Amino acid sequence: MGRARGGVVLLIAVLSAWMLPACGSTKHPKLAVLFGDSLTAESKWAMHAPAGWTLQVHAFGGAGVCDMLRGLPNALAQHPAVLGIETAGDSVTPCMKDRNGTLLKLDSAGYLAKITHDLDTFFAEASRAGVKVVDIEAPPIHKEPWNTALLRINAVAERLASRYPRVTIDTRPRDQVLNNGTYVAYMSCLPGETAAQGCVNGRIAVRTIQGLQRGLHLCPLGLPPIHGGRCTIYSSGEHRFGTAEVEALTTTR
Secondary structure: OHHHHHHHHHHHHHHHHHHHHHHHHOOOOEEEEEEEOHHHHHOHHHOOOOOOEEEEEEEOOOOOHHHHHHHHHHHHHOOOOEEEEEEOOOOOOOOOEOOOOOEOOOOOHHHHHHHHHHHHHHHHHHHHOOOEEEEEEOOOOOOOOHHHHHHHHHHHHHHHHOOOOOEEEEOHHHHOOEEOOEEOOEEEOOOOOOHHHOOEOOEEEOOOOOOOOOOOOOOOOOOOOOHHHOOOOOOHHHHHHHHHHHHHHHOOO
């Protein structure tokens, strides 16, 4: 009986050791959900979830924080490991209106108050759900008063984030298209970028360089109204910004 009992114990131990890797392999990947505007939307093609993660991107041109708030309950219901939010302060979306139904003027007191309220609500609701939030700062805009408004929005986000332990600010995506913190239209080519992709004399465009969108978007020629608003040529800026957004969500600084 002693030998039989010992054999049963040994068999159980062997089976347990054999089953552990199988149990571990069925572990669900962590979910990252990213909300954003046109900068995130145009960079989506460059986003690839690393091993152990899945990624959802909810972004479109002109989206404001108020638009992102509408998608927050559904995102939280999926119990994500992290939420990301990127905004350059778009003011043309219908939810950016005052009580009279008039769109809030860019960089006005009412405009800043609205974005402050919406960002605080986003941070608070996610924090109450126990979800980590990464606020991804948008890069400078080569237009005024838009760039001044963006700087103020970033300052507001940093101030609000200090109130919530689960909210952090990440500048890595914006840093990828800046030179020592300063707006630039061209940067050194990345390894592997070719002349066919726009790399000339070791330099390549990282922002829109012509037309009405100059200095606003990342696509060199600007985002067309056709083709789903997607850049029709290779965009180093989109590649840099998009890959860095994923890094900001899935790695801890």
